[in-house]
Amino acid sequence: MHSIADLKKGEKAIIKDVSDNNIPIKLLEMGCLPGNEVEIIQLAPLLGPMYININGSHLAIRKETAKLIIIDKPINNE
Amino acid sequence: MSKQIKVALIGNPNTGKTSIFNSLTGLNQKTANYPGVTVEKKEGICKLDRGVKAHIYDLPGTYSLNASSMDENIVVELLLNKNHKDYPDLAIIVSDVENLKRNLVLFTQVKDLKIPTILAINMSDRMKYKGIELDLSYLENHLDTKIILTTNRTNRWTDKLKDLISNYNKLPSNKFMDPQLIDPEYFKNLQRTFPEQDLYKLWVVICQDVNFTSVDKNFLDGADFEIKSTAELKRLQQKETIKRYQLINNILKLGQKVDQSKAVGFGAAMDRILTHKIFGYVFFCLILLGMFQAIYEWATIPMNYIDSMFASITGWVKINFPSGAMTDLLADGIITGIGGIVIFVPQIAFLFMFISVLEESGYMSRVVFLMDRVMRPYGLSGKSIVPLISGTACAIPAIMATRNIENWKERLITILVTPFITCAARLPVYLILISLVIPNERFLGINAQGLTLMGLYLLGFFAAIFSAYILNKILEIKSKTFFVIEMPNYKLPLLRNVLFTVIEKTKSFVFEAGKIILSISILLWVLASNGFGDKFNNAENIVSNTLSENHEDYNNALSSYKLEHSILGNIGKSIEPIIKPLGYDWKIGIAIVTSFAAREVFVGTLATIYSVESDKEETIKERMSNEIREDGKPLFGLASGISLMIFYAFAMQCMSTLAVVKKETNSWKWPTLQLIIMTFIAYLAALIVYQLIS
Numbered sequence: 063m064h065s066i067a068d069l070k071k072g073e074k075a076i077i078k079d080v081s082d083n084n085i086p087i088k089l090l091e092m093g094c095l096p097g098n099e100v101e102i103i104q105l106a107p108l109l110g111p112m113y114i115n116i117n118g119s120h121l122a123i124r125k126e127t128a129k130l131i132i133i134d135k136p137i138n139n140e
Numbered sequence: 141m142s143k144q145i146k147v148a149l150i151g152n153p154n155t156g157k158t159s160i161f162n163s164l165t166g167l168n169q170k171t172a173n174y175p176g177v178t179v180e181k182k183e184g185i186c187k188l189d190r191g192v193k194a195h196i197y198d199l200p201g202t203y204s205l206n207a208s209s210m211d212e213n214i215v216v217e218l219l220l221n222k223n224h225k226d227y228p229d230l231a232i233i234v235s236d237v238e239n240l241k242r243n244l245v246l247f248t249q250v251k252d253l254k255i256p257t258i259l260a261i262n263m264s265d266r267m268k269y270k271g272i273e274l275d276l277s278y279l280e281n282h283l284d285t286k287i288i289l290t291t292n293r294t295n296r297w298t299d300k301l302k303d304l305i306s307n308y309n310k311l312p313s314n315k316f317m318d319p320q321l322i323d324p325e326y327f328k329n330l331q332r333t334f335p336e337q338d339l340y341k342l343w344v345v346i347c348q349d350v351n352f353t354s355v356d357k358n359f360l361d362g363a364d365f366e367i368k369s370t371a372e373l374k375r376l377q378q379k380e381t382i383k384r385y386q387l388i389n390n391i392l393k394l395g396q397k398v399d400q401s402k403a404v405g406f407g408a409a410m411d412r413i414l415t416h417k418i419f420g421y422v423f424f425c426l427i428l429l430g431m432f433q434a435i436y437e438w439a440t441i442p443m444n445y446i447d448s449m450f451a452s453i454t455g456w457v458k459i460n461f462p463s464g465a466m467t468d469l470l471a472d473g474i475i476t477g478i479g480g481i482v483i484f485v486p487q488i489a490f491l492f493m494f495i496s497v498l499e500e501s502g503y504m505s506r507v508v509f510l511m512d513r514v515m516r517p518y519g520l521s522g523k524s525i526v527p528l529i530s531g532t533a534c535a536i537p538a539i540m541a542t543r544n545i546e547n548w549k550e551r552l553i554t555i556l557v558t559p560f561i562t563c564a565a566r567l568p569v570y571l572i573l574i575s576l577v578i579p580n581e582r583f584l585g586i587n588a589q590g591l592t593l594m595g596l597y598l599l600g601f602f603a604a605i606f607s608a609y610i611l612n613k614i615l616e617i618k619s620k621t622f623f624v625i626e627m628p629n630y631k632l633p634l635l636r637n638v639l640f641t642v643i644e645k646t647k648s649f650v651f652e653a654g655k656i657i658l659s660i661s662i663l664l665w666v667l668a669s670n671g672f673g674d675k676f677n678n679a680e681n682i683v684s685n686t687l688s689e690n691h692e693d694y695n696n697a698l699s700s701y702k703l704e705h706s707i708l709g710n711i712g713k714s715i716e717p718i719i720k721p722l723g724y725d726w727k728i729g730i731a732i733v734t735s736f737a738a739r740e741v742f743v744g745t746l747a748t749i750y751s752v753e754s755d756k757e758e759t760i761k762e763r764m765s766n767e768i769r770e771d772g773k774p775l776f777g778l779a780s781g782i783s784l785m786i787f788y789a790f791a792m793q794c795m796s797t798l799a800v801v802k803k804e805t806n807s808w809k810w811p812t813l814q815l816i817i818m819t820f821i822a823y824l825a826a827l828i829v830y831q832l833i834s
Contacts, residue, residue, distance in 0.1 A: 081378070083371050086546070086622045090381045091204045093242050103408075107417040110513030111522065113627060119242055120627040122509040122522075127622055 066100060066114065067128040069136055074101045077116070079132040086127075093117035094131060145194040146226060147186075147305055150215060150250060151234030152243050153201030154502070154628035156262045158182075159292040159637055160234055161198040164301070167640075181214075188306045197226055203242075205249045205344050206377060209543055216348060219253055220341060230256040230308040232301075234290075237261050238270055238629065240396060244388045245381065247283070248316040252340045256311035257285045258304050264289035266629075271402030279395040284312045292634055317387060319343055322380045347377060407630050414503065420510050427503075428529075431494045432597075439486040446486070450479030465669060469748070473661035477744030478654055480568050484740075488564050489646045491533035496641040498529075500633035508625050518605055519612025520557075521550040521623060528554075528604065531561030532597075534649060535797045539804055548619040549612075555804055556814055557608045559797050560790070562600040564649075565739040569788050570596055572743055576765055577781030592785075599789050603821075652796065656738050664734060664748045667708035675705040703749065722787065722823070723780030723830040725769070732787075739793045779834035783826040791822035 069075060077098050080090060093116050094100075103120070104113040111122045151157040161169070165184025182198035199218065200211035207213035218224055219231075231250050235243030240261065251257055261274070280287050286304050290297045304311070319340045320327045331339050413419050454471045461467040498504045504526060512522025523545045530538035538558050545551035562570075570593060578589045675682065679702045683694070703709050711733070712726030719729050727749050735742040750763040767775035792798065792815045801811040 081375075083374060084622070086208070086624060087206055087374065087377050087381070088203055088208055089622075089624050090378055091206075091242070091245055092624070092626070093385070095382055095385060103411060104415040104509075105417075106415075106509060106513050108513050111509055111623065113411070113415060113509055117241070118239055120629075122505070122512075122623075122625045122627060124512070124623045127624070 064133050064135060065129045066102075066112065066123075066131045066133060067125050069100075069102045069112075069133075071102050071105050074099055074137045075133040075135070076100075076137070077131060078134050080130070082130040084127075085130050089121075089123070089127070092119045092121060094119075099137075100131075100133070143192055145188070145192065145230070145305060145308060146228045147194050147196045147308075148218065148226075148228035148231045148255075149196060149198045149234060150219075150231050150246065151201060151260075152203055152236065152239070152246060154626060155201070155234045155236045155239075155243065156290075156292050157201060157234040158198060159634060160232070160260060160262065160290060161196060162636060162640060163292075163295050163298050164194075164196055186302065186305070188302050192306060194302075194305050195226075197228065202246065204246055204381075205253075206347055208546065211543055213348075216344065219250065219255065220344060228255060230258065230305065230311055232258045232260050232305075234260045234262050236629075237263050237267055237272060237274075237289075241385070241388055241392055244283070244392075245384050247285075248384050248388065249344075251283075251285070251314075251316040252319070253344075254313050254315060254338075256308055256313040258301070258311065259283065259285045259287045260290045260301070261287060262290045263292065265291040265293050268402075269405070271399035273397040273399075275395045275397075279391065282391045282395065284314055284316065286311060315340070317384065319380075321383055323376055326376065347373060410630055411506070411627075414506050415509055420506070424507055424510060427498075431491075434494075435487050435490045439490055442486040443483050446479070446483045450475065450482065454479075465665075469661065469665045472750075473665055473744065473748035474658060476747045477657040477661050477741070480743045480747075481650060481654060481657065481740055484564050484567055485646055485650060487567070488533055488649055489642050491564070492642045492645045493638060495530055495533065496638045497633045499526075500631065500637060502628040502630045505625055505627045509627065512623065518608040519550060519553045519615075520608050521545050521547060521554070523623075523625065524550065524554040527558050528561055528601075531558045531563060531604075533645075534563050534565070535559045535561070535794065536800050537645065539797065539800045542804070544625075546622050546624070549615060549617040552617070552805065552810070553608050553611045553615070555801055556611060556810065557604040559792055559794065559814065559818065560600050560604040560607065562597045562789070563739075563794075565794065566596075566788055568740045569735075569742045570785055572761060572764070573776070573781045573785050575761065576776045577778050596785060596789055599786075603790060657741055657744050660734050660737060660741055661744060661748050664708060664730075664745060667711070668703055668706050668749065671702070671706040671709070673705065676702060679705065708749075721830070722826045723777075723783050723834060725767075725775060727767075728775075728784070732793075735793050737795045739788060742788075777834075779830050782833060783830035786829050787822045787826040789822070790818055790825055792818035 064075070066075070066077075077094065077096050077100055079096060080094055085094075095117075098117040100117075101115040102112060103115055106113070106122075109125055111124050112128050113120070113122045114128075115121075149157050149161055161182065161184060164186040169182060169184030184196045184198070186194040186196050188194055197218075199215045202212040202215050205216050205219070207216045218226060218228070221227060233243070233247045233250060235247065247257065247259060259279075267273070274289075276287050276289075288297060288301050288304060290301070322343075327339060327343070330342060334342055414423060454475050457471040457475060458467060461470070498507070507525055508522040510522070511525045515522055515524055524542070527538040527541045530541055535558050538561070539555050542551050542554045542558075545554060574589050574592050578592050581588050583591060671677070679698060683698045683701050686697075704713070708730060709726070712730040715729045715733065716724075716726040719732070724732070727746065730749060731742045731745040734745045746764060764776050765774065769775055798811040798815060801814060802808060805811070
């Protein structure tokens with residue numbers, strides 16, 4: 063099972079599942095919902111937070127939260 | 141009396157809500173606090189046609205009606221309570237044209253509370269750069285509202301918006317979505333149990349986190365209705381969000397066209413550099429360096445000007461007013477004390493200007509992203525960086541800025557350590573002591589006085605980081621770690637918004653400090669010129685026994701003797717044994733006690749004490765350097781001077797900060813601990829330093 067935390071800089075994927083109870087509602091309200099595309103814009107060094115674009119919302123989240131957002135396989139950038 | 145329309149401005153953070161507020165109200169606005177909480181309540185008046193006035197409330201930014209912070213909770217409480225005196229007649233939902241979909245989630249929620257709405261689509265000037273086209277009449281029909289395109293660059297839209305506000309009773313107030321769509325079974329059951337209640341309102345009340353809200357939930361208890369577990373509620377909230385997005389998507393599919401190929405943006409390019417794993421940090425350091433350089437270089441020009449202005453006012457008062465105790469109080473206590481505050485206005489204004497530019501431009505969020513990993517080992521969050529930087533101006537707004545830290549432990553640690561950061565109020569104390577005890581010479585090629593000041597700043601910063609590290613180890617608080625921060629689009633900061641912030645913050649700093657100084661000066665003066673007992677009442681006889689009445693020092697000796705035996709002198713003398721090991725005398729003791737209310741009072745207190753004592757024309761600095769100990773050495777020597785600076789670096793000498801900490805942590809425990817521990821550290825450090833140097 064893949065999560066956002068597995069993605070590298072520049073990679074994209076489609077969100078599959080966000081049903082974990084520890085995902086803050088706020089994140090869902092910002093557009094982190096199944097079916098939406100997520101793109102990794104920047105990674106902070108030393109496993110710091112991830113700067114992502116979900117559905118037009120630009121957000122930074124920590125790795126722990128990113129691990130809870132389940133995705134399909136990364137979409138290869140052609 | 142003419143009718144007043146109450147308007148609530150609601151919107152996601154970073155949508156330019158405050159710009160709309162400023163455009164509608166101009167400088168016709170005031171900021172107060174909501175009762176019991178430190179959330180800022182911004183209120184302004186907008187004049188409409190025919191003498192009608194609109195009261196505009198700029199509510200804190202929120203993503204939805206599920207409050208997860210005190211700020212957001214203000215919005216929910218107001219919108220749920222029809223009997224609230226500020227309950228709006230209409231709501232203007234401010235949204236960002238580039239993020240319309242997400243912004244509409246909040247819009248549809250407000251609409252479901254049956255409040256008449258206007259949808260303001262802001263930053264509409266960016267549509268052409270982003271390839272966005274909107275079918276406004278389609279959107280108005282399907283969202284069942286009035287839409288206005290706004291921009292922060294011009295004010296041409298204000299007349300149309302004012303017109304819509306005046307005719308608010310024509311605005312539709314129908315629900316957007318039937319809550320039963322979320323979960324038919326649950327909501328049918330809910331409606332059966334509370335037939336007389338509005339279903340959606342009921343649902344919003346049930347969802348509120350008890351940690352924040354005082355929304356009354358008691359009525360739920362007695363009823364024959366099973367409230368679901370948090371997990372189940374969360375599932376329903378998730379369903380609600382998904383449902384809303386679905387409906388919004390359907391509308392936007394036809395109402396909004398986005399042509400990605402036309403989109404031009406330099407935001408991505410800027411992010412590549414500003415959030416880069418090396419250049420990002422380099423750039424941040426440069427910004428910080430530039431900021432402090434500017435504050436201490438540029439600000440000196442107006443500061444010198446203010447200094448000489450107050451000196452001439454003091455001189456003028458002394459010449460033109462009848463000489464006597466009252467004039468001394470006015471000239472040396474009050475005017476000098478106020479001058480000691482006003483002189484810091486340029487630095488405080490610059491600091492607030494920088495912070496507001498960093499926030500407005502969207503850069504601050506990038507700093508949060510970069511610093512999160514750096515701060516975490518110390519139990520802090522990337523978001524702690526904002527309070528720590530603001531703390532160099534004043535701990536009070538800095539502590540309020542911790543509110544967007546979601547994790548309670550990280551937030552608490554940030555609140556507890558922020559007062560160590562060298563704030564503007566410490567500057568008057570530092571500067572006068574540095575000029576007294578540190579020689580104006582070069583040390584390793586750098587000005588020794590400047591070096592000392594920089595050392596004090598570093599000391600404050602490392603004290604904050606180090607105590608955060610300790611607190612992180614000893615505090616056992618389990619709290620959900622989550623961290624979400626929006627990275628808003630880069631924007632050119634609006635001069636008007638920056639100016640409003642600077643004026644607002646500086647004004648409140650001067651007035652708050654001014655009030656304290658005024659009252660303390662008067663109190664000190666009364667305590668210093670009254671006393672009990674023989675020694676005070678027969679001072680003339682006692683002094684004339686040792687000095688003849690025509691001796692040139694007679695008057696000064698008499699007033700010193702009187703001061704020593706006044707009420708104030710007795711207070712000072714009684715604490716002298718405690719502070720003597722630090723190298724202070726009873727007069728400094730009094731200044732420490734009075735500056736407990738606010739650090740900057742220290743200089744004013746010494747000014748008042750010395751003016752009671754002497755009638756010579758001297759500046760405070762001259763008087764301080766002329767003070768000698770019993771053994772003939774100067775009172776403000778290197779050891780006692782540095783010991784005092786160290787004391788002020790660590791001590792929690794600020795009542796307003798304690799009050800804010802009490803409000804923000806909602807308990808007396810934390811400010812009390814903070815006061816005791818910080819004072820203890822300050823005493824111990826000052827003691828060690830004095831004993832080592834002297």
